[in-house]
Amino acid sequence: MDDTERLIAIEDIRRLKARYFRCMDTKDWDGFRDVFAADAEMDMRAEAGEAGLVRGAPEIAAFVRGAVDTVVTAHHGHMPEIDVTSPTTATGVWAMEDVLRWPPGGPIADMHGWGHYHETYVKGDGGWRIQTLTLTRLRVDFGER
Amino acid sequence: MDDTERLIAIEDIRRLKARYFRCMDTKDWDGFRDVFAADAEMDMRAEAGEAGLVRGAPEIAAFVRGAVDTVVTAHHGHMPEIDVTSPTTATGVWAMEDVLRWPPGGPIADMHGWGHYHETYVKGDGGWRIQTLTLTRLRVDFGER
Amino acid sequence: MDDTERLIAIEDIRRLKARYFRCMDTKDWDGFRDVFAADAEMDMRAEAGEAGLVRGAPEIAAFVRGAVDTVVTAHHGHMPEIDVTSPTTATGVWAMEDVLRWPPGGPIADMHGWGHYHETYVKGDGGWRIQTLTLTRLRVDFGER
Numbered sequence: 001m002d003d004t005e006r007l008i009a010i011e012d013i014r015r016l017k018a019r020y021f022r023c024m025d026t027k028d029w030d031g032f033r034d035v036f037a038a039d040a041e042m043d044m045r046a047e048a049g050e051a052g053l054v055r056g057a058p059e060i061a062a063f064v065r066g067a068v069d070t071v072v073t074a075h076h077g078h079m080p081e082i083d084v085t086s087p088t089t090a091t092g093v094w095a096m097e098d099v100l101r102w103p104p105g106g107p108i109a110d111m112h113g114w115g116h117y118h119e120t121y122v123k124g125d126g127g128w129r130i131q132t133l134t135l136t137r138l139r140v141d142f143g144e145r
Numbered sequence: 146m147d148d149t150e151r152l153i154a155i156e157d158i159r160r161l162k163a164r165y166f167r168c169m170d171t172k173d174w175d176g177f178r179d180v181f182a183a184d185a186e187m188d189m190r191a192e193a194g195e196a197g198l199v200r201g202a203p204e205i206a207a208f209v210r211g212a213v214d215t216v217v218t219a220h221h222g223h224m225p226e227i228d229v230t231s232p233t234t235a236t237g238v239w240a241m242e243d244v245l246r247w248p249p250g251g252p253i254a255d256m257h258g259w260g261h262y263h264e265t266y267v268k269g270d271g272g273w274r275i276q277t278l279t280l281t282r283l284r285v286d287f288g289e290r
Numbered sequence: 291m292d293d294t295e296r297l298i299a300i301e302d303i304r305r306l307k308a309r310y311f312r313c314m315d316t317k318d319w320d321g322f323r324d325v326f327a328a329d330a331e332m333d334m335r336a337e338a339g340e341a342g343l344v345r346g347a348p349e350i351a352a353f354v355r356g357a358v359d360t361v362v363t364a365h366h367g368h369m370p371e372i373d374v375t376s377p378t379t380a381t382g383v384w385a386m387e388d389v390l391r392w393p394p395g396g397p398i399a400d401m402h403g404w405g406h407y408h409e410t411y412v413k414g415d416g417g418w419r420i421q422t423l424t425l426t427r428l429r430v431d432f433g434e435r
Contacts, residue, residue: 018224074259079308114364219404
């Protein structure tokens with residue numbers, strides 16, 4: 001890859017992750033599923049215990065939808081460090097912050113978290129997709145009702 | 146446009162939006178007016194009711210100045226999805242978060258919001274400018290005194 | 291420099307600042323030192339009084355380590371305005387937000403701040419490094435115990 005091809009790959013991966021955030025926060029679950037490779041793996045065990053390891057784009061979208069479809073969420077990514085390792089593979093680390101507000105009725109009202117996404121990407125016929133995603137946390141605050 | 150010209154346009158538009166935020170939060174109202182095309186349209190009706198639809202760069206700058214000149218504000222944009230649709234036109238969606246703290250005396254002390262900017266851009270003799278801006282909200286919290 | 295070289299420099303500087311944030315928040319102090327030029331100067335006097343003016347990469351790393359090694363921190367940078375002024379020099383302004391939570395025992399529990407970094411960069415054999423860094427604040431909130 002030449003320099004321009006590498007810069008385009010980085011910009012495409014930034015946009016891919018932008019769709020991940022926008023689709024989650026606007027509850028566009030078809031769009032959300034499409035940011036993942038068919039055999040993607042999401043590791044949210046730091047959040048959700050063993051159930052937080054999920055494989056397959058439809059399964060990941062169903063898991064996240066089940067967790068936050070009725071929750072007002074805002075997830076933001078910052079300061080990516082993206083390495084394009086070949087014309088069809090890349091890695092990335094993103095700082096992140098999320099705020100969640102649950103509907104009335106449960107024990108938890110609010111969550112506010114900070115951490116990092118550690119990701120790999122793959123490029124196929126449909127462009128770049130997330131292949132693996134692991135979330136690590138710096139801090140999580142909960143607000144009880 | 147070739148690939149490099151498209152990447153330059155995207156970077157220029159990121160910087161344009163950076164000036165929008167920096168000029169608003171540092172109260173540089175001349176600089177703020179200059180990020181808008183002469184006939185720009187800002188749609189903040191989700192925030193401000195019908196008065197929130199404002200046309201013209203000077204009018205937009207006057208409106209925003211009237212709203213926040215005495216307010217301590219921090220507005221941040223995240224995760225842009227910018228499409229360069231021609232050498233002189235582009236569209237963009239940005240995630241955003243803002244915090245506002247009003248001076249003593251009014252009923253509202255603080256606001257904390259999350260949402261998206263939906264924008265179009267135009268390139269003229271002075272470079273890229275914001276042509277239209279619409280703000281949608283995911284969540285807004287108010288802190289009363 | 292041609293357009294592509296300028297775009298690469300901007301991306302490299304974005305990644306340099308990403309390492310600054312990631313190394314500080316994950317307490318990787320060797321990595322943190324390496325984002326600074328040997329004779330770098332950090333001006334945190336707006337935060338820390340006269341002691342906040344520090345010269346030299348090891349001294350800067352030691353100062354920041356002393357301030358936040360036991361503090362849970364999340365620092366995020368946003369909306370950079372980077373000017374590449376020569377093949378080996380550049381300037382940048384970044385919006386920023388930081389949250390800090392101190393361990394039990396002291397008078398202050400939490401800090402939440404917003405502001406801007408004003409920076410210069412230099413490129414040497416090891417790539418781009420931060421030459422000077424000055425932090426200005428829009429707002430700082432403290433949470434007492």
